Amino acid sequence: MTHRHPYPHTDLQEVAHRNTTAAQLLAALTRDPLPLLPILAHVIAALDDIEALIDEVTGLRAELASVRYQRANLLAAIRATLAADHDGDDDPLYYVRDELHAQTHTAETGGEGR
Template identity: 45%
Template structure:
């Protein structure tokens, strides 16, 4: 069954009506991807800072990672053992 001119025009107008909603979705997704990229870049920087801190012998090299996780709302649970973890169980002990 061939399309009639009015059906084609109606289909085109319906598609055109969807464009503003699609543009809004695209903008929202673009903003979301930008936010994810920023979080990833900040986590990567924190990991690199922690690796450098460990290499330089800092007492708490993972502070950078914990701080960034807290900034992103993903703070780890409180530490169970005081630093420098002298009373923490070793491998094979009490787990």
């Protein structure tokens, strides 16, 4: 069975390319004053918003990846804690404390990982 990503990503580079092409075509149409000029102005304004949205989506993807990484590390620490407790370790919560400390330190220093 093929593993599919649960949140497939849109190809933002392709979106940006199509946006640029559409903006260039519309700019060419606006050089000839037609009755469509007010409509084209609205379409061009909408196309101008796409670049900002692409930047925002790119940032959100990076943030999501970071949160997933942190979650995976916390889950691993929880599993290690449970295994250590099962094995009778003197300090099974060490793993959770260590991971929480690492994530807090990373957040305070603005880093993305270890």
